[in-house]
Amino acid sequence: xxxxxxxxxxxxxxxxxxxxxxxxxxxxxxxxxxxxxxxxxxxxxxxxxxxxxxxxxxxxxxxxxxxxxxxxxxxxxxxxxxxxxxxxxxxxxxxxxxxxxxxxxxxxxxxxxxxxxxxxxxxxxxxxxxxxxxxxxxxxxxxxxxxxxxxxxxxxxxxxxxxxxxxxxxxxxxxxxxxxxxxxxxxxxxxxxxxxxxxxxxxxxxxxxxxxxxxxxxxxxxxxxxxxxxxxx
Numbered sequence: 143x144x145x146x147x148x149x150x151x152x153x154x155x156x157x158x159x160x161x162x163x164x165x166x167x168x169x170x171x172x173x174x175x176x177x178x179x180x181x182x183x184x185x186x187x188x189x190x191x192x193x194x195x196x197x198x199x200x201x202x203x204x205x206x207x208x209x210x211x212x213x214x215x216x217x218x219x220x221x222x223x224x225x226x227x228x229x230x231x232x233x234x235x236x237x238x239x240x241x242x243x244x245x246x247x248x249x250x251x252x253x254x255x256x257x258x259x260x261x262x263x264x265x266x267x268x269x270x271x272x273x274x275x276x277x278x279x280x281x282x283x284x285x286x287x288x289x290x291x292x293x294x295x296x297x298x299x300x301x302x303x304x305x306x307x308x309x310x311x312x313x314x315x316x317x318x319x320x321x322x323x324x325x326x327x328x329x330x331x332x333x334x335x336x337x338x339x340x341x342x343x344x345x346x347x348x349x350x351x352x353x354x355x356x357x358x359x360x361x362x363x364x365x366x367x368x369x370x371x372x373x374x375x
Contacts, residue, residue, distance in 0.1 A: 159193050159194070161234060161238050161239055161240055161242070161243035162193055162194045162195075162196065162234045162238075162243070163193075164240070164243065165196060165232075165234070165243045165246060165247055166196055168247050169196065169198060169247065169250060172250060172251060172254050173202075173203075173254055174200070174202040174203030174204070174254055174257060175198055175199070175200065175202065175203060175250065175254065176198070176199040176201075176202065177196055177197065177198055177199075178197040178198075178199060178229075179191065182197075194233065194234040194235060194236075194238075195223070195231060195232070195233050195234070196231065196232040196233075196234070197229055197230075197231045198229060198230050198231070198232065198250070199228060199229050200228060200229060200230060201228050203253075203254065203257045204257055204260070204262070204263075205253075205257055205260045205263060206225075206226075206227050206228070206263035206264075206337060206338065207222075207225030207226050207227060207228060207229045207230040208225055208226075208227065208263075208337060208338030208339070209260055209263060209338070210222070210225065210230050210253055211225040211230055212338070213253060213256070213260075214249045214250075214253060217249070217252065218245070218248065218249035218252065220245060220246055220249040224310065224311045225311075225338075226311055226339070227263065227266045227268075227334070227337055227338075227339070231311075232246055234246075263337065264333065264336055264337040265333065265337075266330070266333045266334050266337050266339070267326070267329045267330050267333045268330060269326045269327060269330050270326075273324065273326040273327070274316070274327070276317065276318075276321035276322055276323070276324060276327065277321060277322040278318070278320055278321055278322075279302045279320060279321065279322045279355075280302050280319075280320040280355055281320055282318055282319045282320045283319075284320065284355075285302060285303065285304045285319035285320035285355050286304060286305075286306070286319040286320075288304070288355065289355075289356055290304040290305075290353045290354060290355065290356070291353075291354055291356050292345075292346070292351035292352070292353060292354075293351055293352055293353075293354045294350065294351055294352075295328050295331075295332055295349065295350065295351070295352055298323050298328055298351075298352045298354060299323055299324060299325045299328055300322065300323065300324075301322070301323050301352075301354040301355070301357070302320060302321070302322055302323070302354060302355035303317045303318075303319060303320070303321055303322075303323050303352060303353070303354060303355070304319050304320075304353045304354055304355050305317070305319065305343075305344065305345045305352065305353040306318060306319055306343060307331055307341050307343065307344050308341065308342070308343055309331070309334060309339050309340065309341050310340050310341070310342060316330065316331060320355070323352065323354070328352070331349065332349065335349045
């Protein structure tokens with residue numbers, strides 16, 4: 143940080159890392175919690191870890207990241223960064239100190255004490271990497287901007303999707319417009335939303351129908367302007 147009139151540069155890296163390092167060590171001592179670390183770094187993975195981010199695995203505690211995030215917000219006013227069905231992430235910054243990091247640790251300690259009060263987390267059907275690769279049946283632009291119809295999730299397998307559901311985290315689309323929907327992907331989205339997964343860009347917030355390309359409407363690989371505008375959007 144540059145201080146006006148002083149010409150002095152202050153490196154906050156060590157000041158910032160100390161609360162994070164102490165908190166990481168303390169969380170590791172709590173029953174049922176584990177902080178991810180070097181296993182995320184390496185070829186094909188991250189180049190280096192963020193020293194100010196605590197990615198906490200809650201599997202041993204028997205609660206989901208969604209449950210933990212909601213509870214800590216309601217009971218302690220602590221907002222976690224992102225959460226999924228197994229983990230929660232806490233993001234510290236150079237503005238944090240032992241006091242604010244202590245609030246996080248107090249909330250996590252209390253979470254451990256109340257873990258038995260939580261209902262069993264709902265199962266999420268996570269597809270295999272192979273199942274995540276879908277057939278691109280139509281050009282994405284045509285599927286997204288063209289005519290669509292709302293199909294109940296139970297009947298959507300085999301249809302061509304026209305929306306881009308993006309679970310967050312990780313913030314990567316599960317379906318790209320124009321891809322053919324499969325039972326594995328649809329069950330992943332249905333079970334995930336039911337468990338608390340955040341999909342901010344769904345056409346229907348309740349995830350009952352899925353926007354699909356009409357079966358009776360098809361364009362060539364290089365559609366004309368007339369084909370693209372053949373139906374109202």
